[in-house]
Amino acid sequence: MRDYITSYLNSSGTPGEAGNIFWITVYILLIFAGVAAGVICMNWLERKIMAHMQVRLGPMRVGPHGLLQPFADALKLLLKEDLMPEQADSVVYHLAPLLVVVVAFTVFIVVPFGPSHAVTDMNIGLLFMLGVSSMAVLGIVMAGWASNSHYPLLGALRSSAQMVSYEVAMGMAVLTAVLMTSLHGGGIYGVGGAQESGTGTLSMIGIVQAQAGQHVWFIFKFFPLGLVSFVIFAIAMVAETNRAPFDLPEAESELTAGFHTEYSGFRWSLFFLAEYAAMIAVSSIAVTLWLGGWLRPFPNWHGPQVAIPGFWQAGSSNGVVDLILAMAPVVAFVGLGGLCFLGAWRMAKNPLFRIQMLGLAAFGALLALVGLICVVPAVRDRVQDIFWFVAKVAVSMYLYIWYRSTFPRYRFDQLMKVGWKVLLPIAIGVLLATATLGVVIQAVMAA
Amino acid sequence: MTPVATPFFFYLLAGLALLGGVLVITRRNPVHSALALILTLLALAGIYLMLYAPFVAGVQIILYVGGIMVLFLFVIMLVDVGRAEKEARFNKQWVVGVVASLALGMLFVSAYVKGKALFPERLARLAEESNTQEIAKFLYGDYLLAFEVASLLLLVAMIGAVVMAKKRV
């Protein structure tokens, strides 16, 4: 038993490949917990960041700087009465939020947090991800229809039309990146670096490895083609997740709350959870396809070799740059902990604030402790990839919040116009241009 | 990833598929039928995975579940379900229909019993790892003409659907 568990630690594949049920379970649980924690963080961060953009403070009461606000909200939602409209179709009504949540979490099975940090690596990973996330539409349509009410129905029709339409542009942008995996050569235009051959792949891990092999993130590949396809995907993914400025299905001022108007309490919170999980999921697709997945910035730049006994071994890929960047998680966590200490120190010196101050300091200490744990070589090496991946996803999540506080909302016909008449033609053009350029450059290089 | 091709999974998925199929033709409410059909489609996608056809399974989920069924649900919502629910579920010739279908079923059974030798037990182990690439080679090689015709068909269908569903012609 013990051997069965430890045997995986030395393998370099994903638990799914190794067929190790124990580690599959562990990874699924880790991802479930991680995504749920991510949703909680997003909840708090979105409020705080938006509040500061809008000259207000945001939650400040529950816990220091409102840190416990998401938990208070979750508690409130759980305790709320679970209402259902009398005329609603009860089976479908109850099934819809479950379906949405299951879909949102299933997607994470193939998300590669590192070369071996994924539940499994499918040959059709990307197809699986797009397919499963397209099933979220079903849940929304079901919710809207089952509520038996006009506003949810309108919201559901809107969102299904919107999601199906943007899937097309999204697919074209994704194809561009997939096409890039099949190209040979390194560097932005595939002319420099090692002429490593690549075959096209839909596997999420394979896509990142192709970026590593070609020595370029696909956002920079064939500049500006990679960038354009990334931008198209970035726009489509906002529409796909029904977020501002494409949040028509839940346009508060028009349709009250869209498809989940009639839901309350726990079931509503499931929709909320699914929405944020889906945001994280599409961001991970973007990161995997264009931003080099788990690769750190400049992964081929190692610098002079150094060796620290018992901590850092010298090697061809263990240079000083590697050492410095390996410390990034430590710096990030200790820095966050330091910010918490600063906040605690700046808090009003009043006995009433003592608990809050101690709480914030304790939270800072916890973060710093996590940072220090990341120094341990065994942890450090395993956490590296996850850290860079999560950091890139976090940037994308910040963009979501930024959009939401900046842009007005599109009207439905305009949204469709943008999707079909602007994004789709550009995406197809970029796809064709990428294919042409790839073929031409390979022919030239071969000659 | 190796598909877990155990009998247990086969019977589970086959059971789900048949259950979905039965529900499709018996439910009074079309939305319930559509959901049952989705269950069948997903179960079939699982079976395709067991048959080393991951690409078709992916296409099944994206196109069928994410596309065609959403279209179905969309249309069911546009047309009024309320009245359809009150009407009789089956038409008058349902007895004849069932009898005819069962006769067809007997035909199948006899064919399978008689022609068992035609289905060899051997299973060619297909290269699952390169399934997508292999299919691509077929699609853009041997079947290129069919592929282009299919895309033309889709275009025609799209135009047809738009013309059909347009308000006032």
Add this chain to the structure above:
Amino acid sequence: MEAWSQISTLHYLVLAAGLFLLGVIGVLTRRNVVIILMSIELILNAVNLNLIAFSRLYGLHGQVFAIFVITDAAAEAAVALGILIAFFRNRETVNMDEVDLLKW
């Protein structure tokens, strides 16, 4: 006992036949046009299953064909549902028995 524990092509064919029959029964007995269309989807899926089951015996042609079938299913669904909407708009019903005019 052997036949139950070892999944052979025949198992898949029987399942496909079952789905096919269910689809045929649906088409022949139901009155709601939408459900008839869905039954047709069932039939198409049964065919797909056959194709893919045989592709394990005779190579990938079956899978390629299955993809074409799915494409055709999409085209068929789009046109059929378009007709359905036009029909519903004129007759305010989705009952198959009332589709008795070739033109209106």
Add this chain to the structure above:
Amino acid sequence: MSPTNPIPAFDLKEKTYLDSNELIINMGPQHPATHGVLRVILKLDGEKVLGLECVIGYLHRGVEKIAENRTYAMFNPYVDRMDYVAAVSNGLGYCEAVEKLLHTEAPPRAKYIRVILTELNRIASHQLWLGTHALDIGALTPLFYTFRDREEILKIYEKYCGARLTTHAFRIGGLQYEAYDGFQKEVKAFCDFFEPKIDEYEELLTTNRIWIDRTRGVGTISAKDCIALGVTGPVLRASGVKWDLRKAQPYCGYQEFDFEIPTGENGDTYDRYLVRMAEMRQSLRILRQAVDRVPDGPIMAKIPKVLKPPSGEVYHSIEAPKGELGYFIVSDGSTQPYRIRVRPPSFVNLQALELMVRGQLVADVIAVIGTLDIVLGEIDR
């Protein structure tokens, strides 16, 4: 002359003709975007609006009837509660109407302070409009910016008369309170503070692609239709009619100030937005002039303690932030008015809603309700 819209009006009671897409939706009275308790019955074809009917009266308090049982001075606070976001303008209109009935006039110092407070009020009203209008269209942030800056105006009010919203700032015949020490300085400081803030709002919206898409060509109304329906205020001016009562029939000494009437060209939501933004700048211009020139002198005209206007009738209208605000007062010579009839701008402007949104989309209804800048307290009275 009847209003023109190429899309035919739709009778809401008519039975639908075999069309699966037609849908009747009740927007309000509890709806986040109807600015109060307005109920709009929409008839939709998918997302397209075929017709609508406004149901008003949820906020009816019988203000006009109450006036018949109150003395002239006692009724003064009631008018604040009609258009509660522009209470000062309401008070100005009422006080001036009664003064006209009494054949008297407020002294010059009172008039200047009235102008200052009223223009501040115009800015505050437009700020509130901008914030909520942008919120309706989905931009969350302008709301907080405008409320932050509106606070400065409310602070001035609070310091001047103790109230922030329903100020009751004016009295018949002048003012009750002398301006506090540093009043002019604070107003001036506000002008300097607020000028860059308008640029800030405009930076968020004016050149924003989505904002332009959402507002340009939406809810268009021609000058002819505006006049036919009696629409006034920024809505009328955005259609290209240079009509502002401050210039057309100056009251309260507005003839002494140098300002322009901003007008639009297309009469769409975007033009109305631009007109209101420009109006805020013009208000600042008036404020700057007024603050520098406030004369010394009494703040109250010589009027009797008990007001008994001679019997007769009077109609006086002013340019409130939302349009022409008119008071028609009939006096029978007693201490109480025989009848008061208010012509609220929102009530008249709301009539244009049906014409403006017919044939447009649901989302545009929200945008147009926002751009009309209605206040239900004033519509229902």
